[in-house]
Structure formats: structure tokens, C-alpha cells
Amino acid sequence: MTADTTSSLTARDLSERQIAIIEFEGSWWMQDDARDTAIRARFACSTEEYYQELNQLLDLPGALEVDPLVVRRLRRQRERRRRARLDGPGRTGEQGGFHA
DSSP: OOHHHHHTOOGGGSOHHHHHHHHHHHHGGGSSSOHHHHHHHHHOSOHHHHHHHHHHHHTSHHHHHHOHHHHHHHHHHHHHHHHHHHHOTTOOOOOSSOOO
């Protein structure tokens, strides 16, 4: 897929699984199961595979059409974590949740 093709993708181009991942990210905290358990049960993959897929999904323009608030929040969290890794150890204030 070229950059031009990727930038023209819309929510209609996302798979049911991709849409389900975005929806899950907006509501996982309301479930009784632990997040990792819910990921394995719902998406039949390891948490590592899930987070890789989520990370790629966040870069697709169509993801914003599904749930702009959730996608923007996850993008901000990802960017904070990337900056923290670049700044090195000792930085405080990072919270758990999404792992980029």
C-alpha cells in the first residue's frame, strides 16, 4: 500500500476487526475482565499482536471517522510514551493503558 493509498482510506475501508478494536478501546474499562484477558478472548491474539495492530490502525485516516475522541486520545498517549522513551529513564508521570 502506498502513502497515497493509505491517506485516502476511510472508515468504509476498515475491516470489522479494525472497527471492533477502536470500539473496544473506547469501552474496555467498563468490562469485568482484565484488559489483557478481554483482548485475548475477544480478538483471539496475544496482547503484543493486539497492540501492534492497534498502533498501525491509529495511523489510518479512517480510524478517526470511527471514533475521533478515542483515536486522538490514543495518538496522544502513544506520542507521550515515545517522547518518554527518547528522554530516557527517570521521567515520571506516565500512566498505564495503551502500549505503543
